[in-house]
Amino acid sequence: MALEVGDHVGCAKEKKNVNQSYSKEEEIVLMCLEGPTRAPLVSLDDNLVSYVGLTTLNIALLGGKSAFYSCNMDAQVKEEVIKISKYKEESLPFTYLGVKIDSKKLSKDDCSFLIDKIAARIKSWGVIEGVISACRNFLWGGKVASHKTPLVAWDLICRKKREGGLGLKESHAWNLALLGKYVWSIASKADNLWVKWINHIYLKDKDWKSYSPTSAASWYWKQLCQVKDRFRSGYNGNKWVFQHKGYTTSSGYKWLRGEGQEVDWAGWVWNNLNIPKHSFLCWLVMWRRVQTKDRLKKMQIQTDELCPLKMLEDQIGINVSIADLTQLSTWLQKPCNGRFRRRVIQCTYAALIYNIWKQRNAAVWRKCIASHQSTVERVTKEIYWRIVSVMPKKKVASGLENDAIKVTKTKGG
Template sequence: MRLTHLMFADDLLLFCKGDVQSIMVLLRTFTTFSYASGLKLSKGKSNVYFNGVKEEIKGDILQISGCVEGHLPFKYLGVPIKTTRLNTQDYAPIIEKIMHKIRGLGTRKLSYAGRLVLIRLVLKTYHNYWSTMFILPSGVIARIEAICRNFLWDGGIEYTRTPLVAWDKICKPKSEGGLGLKDDSVWNKAALGKLAWWISIKADHLWVKWVNHTYLKGQDWHAYKPTAETSWYWRKLCQVKEQLESTYQQGKWQNIKGKEYTIARGYNELRSTAPEVSWTNLVWNRMTIPKHSFISWLYHHEAMNTKIRLRRIGLPTDTTCYICGDGDEDLNHLFFTCNYSREIISIIGIWLGIPLPRRGVIAWRILIPQTPDRRDVINRAINAAIYVIWQQRNQCRHEARLTRPQVVTTSIIADLKLWIRRSLTRRSKDEAWIRRLCER
């Protein structure tokens, strides 16, 4: 009697046993299900797949079932199904879908922050879906990361310039100076860790029972070592199990109060960590406009392409400030010692009632009181000032024109007042200070 496997969906039927009696039982089951649910099997779109079945039995099964014979490989729920290990070409659909999505969005006009949202919520979902079922080759993962990186910095599929920040830094949590994206290779391993967890707790899944019958055969999962004769996929899963071995013991997820394994927890266990940065809450907070936060994030990484930075990486260029023409254009000059920038920051500082910093945003942050509403207002103002100064610098470079500081600050303050009236209506310790801001 051959191994029976059944998979039933709206338009797909698989059974591989090879005797007519079993097919009759399956068909009666589907009929009973149809009476109970009102759903019917679409025989015209359903296939039967055979393995080692005699031709005369094949004919009987096809006639009784009313379905047609299918052939491997085929696609099920958007992924390829075959009896051998997938090759690089089999993963082409995931690459094509990501590239097609980028071409269809027409996203070159989006800000960095807008592209970041699309990468996290749209492009990464294709990889996450495949990662729960397959071990993606390193070349495929590298191509996916390259496409996402190119899209972030240039809005397209290909990008010939050097990225402003390395991808491994971008794939760190925001608290560690990154953008909160996931490392695709580590996420793939964490997704496989879910399967290792199911085996560990002996989950009530047909696949787990098959694994125990075929591979483990009564052996302890945590002590099990695969042999060289086992499949490549199984050996990779055992490697992930060993990497996560210290995190679950005796059916309990360690260090998380016995909670069940999740891919997110597995990812945090497997990824490499970095020291937390001091400016996280200044850049990423609930009140700052996302595109302002992204430019402020670039500032704190010293990744803005000022003339001094371009000279440092080997590009021959004059280092004189585009805006004032007096002094070398580095971050400190552009944002704090340039007369244009100093006037913008001075006007905003006077409106807020805090002193003008002489060097660096962190110095301004030290002056921020710790009351929540006041901190939110000043954080938003700092990030808006950084964004607008950088915007004016690029406008001066590409269009040879510059907006007067009074006009720029009037727009920033008007936006802040509108946001304060809409968002900070509750009573707080800063009520009097907030009222004075709106009256100025």
């Protein structure tokens, strides 16, 4: 936008730019006048009206909530501007968005408030923590915002499935692994403009492994140097030792997380013939995290420890008393007549555990108990159609449905 300033004495008529900085709460209009100190400002009123029309400002608010600041300005011209604009006059310096506005050059200390404010806001955002919180809440409550208490620690959830976790990525370690790519680029002296710039500005041919940033270095560079120190033991000189082909994000993540102890029940819990919700419940069962009454009593949430499944045993004909889950897990992984048959047996037991849990909840909350026959039929259909969907070629194979029925009947007595 331009303001028509008028005819200056001894100067040609010209337009001067108005530099504008916007925020939701306030705006700055900077008017720069050149030439003699005395100049008619007849057109200033019209230009202010035009400016209001082009912005979201209300002309009625201009005089009441706006201020006028001047520097080396002729007194008569200043009075004319105040009269036309109806602004109140104030003196420099003042603050805008936390930064001091003055006629003098701003020093580093003058901008420190803004730097601290931005840094505090970034920390308060907690991007990674926000992502973890959203994922955790969705896992246990089905919503991004949930107040349900997690049944399993997040660090364990982010372990591999064979180590007892769910195989999710741990965001902090994954973020560090991604930043590790920059560390590797510098260490391997990658032929790109960024590495050349880093060497010219910061490293200056110094040894990268032993390098320490100066106090005057940028915040981002200091953070990258901290990531470098985190990966220090993974390097032999400037070579990544965890993978002979060089650093990758995947190898960096595995190095950061390390290798955990494997569990012996992961094979049948995560059998691909299992229905996913069956696998998830069996995973909770193997970690003893299902909210049974005996656990609730230990947490002093209730006093009754009698599990309603005990009352169901006689009526649905299924013996749900599993004294040793480790023994069950070992039995399910024993070899039998064919690998496929063993997987069918495993998914049948997973379906039984899930349906027994459903019966328990039905007994507690709805006071109803399904019959033995309906439970067997439901488990049989679930297994059959799961196998058909995962392995369509097995649909014509004889004995699938009969195998499931035999397993459920054996379990049911």
